[in-house]
Amino acid sequence: MLRLSQLFVRTLRDDPADAEVPSHRLLVRAGYIRRVAPGGYSWLPLGWMVLRNVERIVRQEMDAMGAQEVHFPALLPRDIYDLSNRWNEYGDNLFRLVDRRGADYLLGPTHEEMFTLLVKDLYSSYKDLPVSLYQIQTKYRDEARPRAGILRGREFLMKDSYSFDIDDEGLQLSYDTHRATYQRIFKRLGLPYVIVKAMSGAMGGSMSEEFLAPIDVGEDTFVRCTSCDYAANTEAVTTALSVVNDTDISAPQNIPSPDCPTIVTLVNLLNAQYARADRQWTAADTLKNVVVMLRHPDGHTEPLVIGVPGDREVDMKRVAAQVSPAEVDVFDEAAFALYPALVRGYIGPTVLGLTSTSEIRYLLDPRVVLGSEWVTGANQQDVHVAHLVHGRDFTADGTIEAAEILAGDPCPLCSSPLEIARGIEIGHVFQLGRKYAEIFGLSVLDKNGKPAVVTMGSYGIGVSRAVASIAEVFHDDLGLRWPRAIAPADVHIVITGKGDDGTTQFATDLAQQLETDGLKVLLDDRASVSPGVKFKDAELLGMPIIVIVGRGLAAGTIEVRDRLANTTTDVSSDTVAAHIVTLARSDG
RNA sequence: CGGGGAGUGGCGCAGCUUGGUAGCGCGCCUGGUUUGGGACCAGGAGGCCGGGGGUUCGAGUCCCCCCUCCCCGACCA
Incomplete structure (x- = not known):
């Protein structure tokens, strides 16, 4: 039994000034967490109970699917991460440190390398496979911008697991098993989720899906x-490729366009001086060519021009996801000076491409379909060119999904309109393939006695982030509202009375009875605290059931509030214990 | 790394324009009165006013530099 008079907690009357999103605000105000550094939080007793409850559910389901728990150090030597090149690839997000002998170490941001090496260390036969291993570990990432309390910390608790299979069919099975397990976990946690296609990003590999909790404060945008x-995920949205077959397009025509470096100015000029008979020119008639500088993990840089329809912005998040592990930098003045072929504001496709004289890589968004005609830059100051046809007058080095996705865009599968929403990434399942197995030489002997490279999957759940996500979903104006499965206690009993009126005695007995019945009770036994304060605290702290032992006791009734359903019931003091037990064991 | 906001007892804030004894509310301690919606009275404790340099008889306040935090973007469980 938890007694509020003894519990190490202090609730705040006012919202903390530095907290914006509800989970951060309420977790701090209700005394669940305290900030100690940017992206670093201490867990106080109530918060720690919630975190451990989430962890328990995750662990139970992982064990139930047959995965086995291990535990690696968070402090890891550099050489292992040099082999996978992630000491470099991870960039500034990696926490690096040096020991007393001058040796480089890192704090693990994720553990693919360690798991791969561990399996290699112990297993050497196909008979040993498949196997799935997991750990629940504190991860460290030196995020550029930690935010929203424990939603994005630099130190966070994560369940990461890895599957090892002899062939692709096995990997698919392991992947499906994890996926199903994740569905069970999030159902038990009460977290709503959407499974979205995702980019494989820096990890390499193929099939990848994210579990997003659809919440507006989330950082991921999905369709x-x-x-x-x-x-x-918007990063992973694909556009159906199509072709225009119109052989009746005029030859390219240069048009003078002084002071028209932007799409808006260009469209205005077209309508003023080159008005078309059928309709107005729009930004969608223009081909916008955006230059970025790619910085590869080995440090070398490369310019890249991306062509998108002029009515669309380039979504740098989508670009970044597709050029990963290269990073995307802005193309600044100095860069333009190095590449005179690129005329700022008047860049056009005719001088672009790896096989052109400029040797600058040129990729097109799939919306710039083969056979379509465009107005675009003529690669000289103050000149654009019209009637330039993709495939006839210019080609590119390939396609890249770069244009921003807008609500109402056609679904790539059925062409119905897409809707856009925000979400918190709470889980990620991923077919890694053989990348790490090849790097670390993880192979086993197959049936024929020949070495076969193992194929892997990687799967993550942000445990501490799940706590924040649950708080985001389950709260109201008054405070937190924990689902029964993860609440620090099942019942919060409030005593309002003078102490000599029997309320304290009754409440204490009731608490004892409920504990005997297997419930966890938080008893507000604070003397000389006014009822108003106790009510506010009970609502803020968020136990799913609030029981009030007060003035009704004289008439033989106890007030039972269901914080989740937001209902209040007066129950006879004789039957209240049974009533509460039933309520606590119902769904919710 | 770009843009915006902010640093003053544990928490929320005022004071700065116009330099002159560091304040308010909450919380905390003592005593008393209260007890169904953040009670009341009286008395208390607690502050290198983010840091460093300057200007001045005197700086929380004016000037310069630095640091940190929060939010929005670029990056990621």
Whole structure:
């Protein structure tokens, strides 16, 4: 039994000034967490109970699917991460440190390397596979911008697991098993989620899906089809390729366009001086060429021009996801000086491409379809060119999904409109393939006695982030509202009375009875605290059931509030214990 | 790394324009009165006013430099 008179907690009357999102605000105000550094939080007793409850559910389900728990150090030597090149690839997000002998160490941001080496260390036969291992570990990432309390910390608790299979069919099975387990976990946690297609990013590999909790304060943007079940992170949305067959387009025509370096000025000029008979020119008629500088993990840089329809912005997040592990830098003045072929404001496709004289890589968004005609830069100051046809007058080195995705865009599967929403990434399942196995030489002997490279999957759940996500979903104006499965206690008993009126005695007996019945009770036994304060605290702290032992006791009734359903019931003091036990064991 | 906001007892804030004894509310301690919606009275404790340099008889306040935090973007469980 938890007694509020003894519990190490202090609730705050006012919202902390530095907290914006509800989970951060309420977790601090209710005394669940305290900030100690940017992206670093201490867990106080109530918060720690919630975190451990989430962890327990995750662990139970992982064990139930047959995965086995291990535990690695967070402090890891550099050489292992040099082999996978992640000492470099991870960039500034890696916490690096040096020991007394001058040796480089890092704090693990994720543990693919360690798991791969561990399996290599112990296993050497196909008979040993498949195997899935996991750990629940504190991870460290030196995030550029930690935010929203424990939603994005620099130190956070994560369940990461890895599957090892002899062939692709096995990997698919392991992947499906993890996926199903994740669905069970999030159901038990009470977290709503959408499974979206994702980019494989810096990890390499192929099939990848994210579990997003659809919450507006989330950092991921995803699309969902309004009619079929297509859903994807905007980074991973694909555009159906099509072709225009119009052989009746005029030859390219240069048009003088002084002081028209932007799409808006260009469209205005076209309508003023080159008005077309059928309709107005729009930004969608223009081909916008955006230059970025790619910085590869080995340090070398490369310019890249991306062509998108002029009515769309380039979504740098999408670009970054597709050029990963290279990083995208802005193309600044100094860079333009190095590449005179690129005329700022008048860049056009005719001088671009790896096989052109400029040797600058040129990629097109798939919306710039083969056979379509465009107005675009003519690669000289103050000149644009019209009637330039993709495939006839210019080609590119390939396609890149770069244009921003807008609500109403057609679904790539069924062409119905897409809707856009924000979400918190609470889980990620991923077919890694053989990348790490090859790097670390993880192979086993197959049936024929020949070495076969193992194929891997990697799967993560942000445990501490799940706590924040649950708080985001389950709160109201008054405070937190924990689902029964993860609440620090099942019942919060409030005593309002003078102490000599029998309320304290009754409440204490009731608490004892409920504990005997297997419930966890938080008893507000504070003397000389006014009822108003106790009510406010009970609502803020968020136990799913609030029981008030007060003035009704004289008439033989106890007030039972269901914080989740937001209902209040007066129950006879004789039967209240049974009533509460039943309520606590119901769904919710 | 770009843009915006902010650093004053544990928490929330005022004071700065116009330099002159560091304040308010909450919380905390003591005593008393209260007890169904953040009670009341009286008395208390607690502050290198983010840091460093300057200007001045005198700086929380004016000037310069630095640091930190929060929010929005670029990056990621």
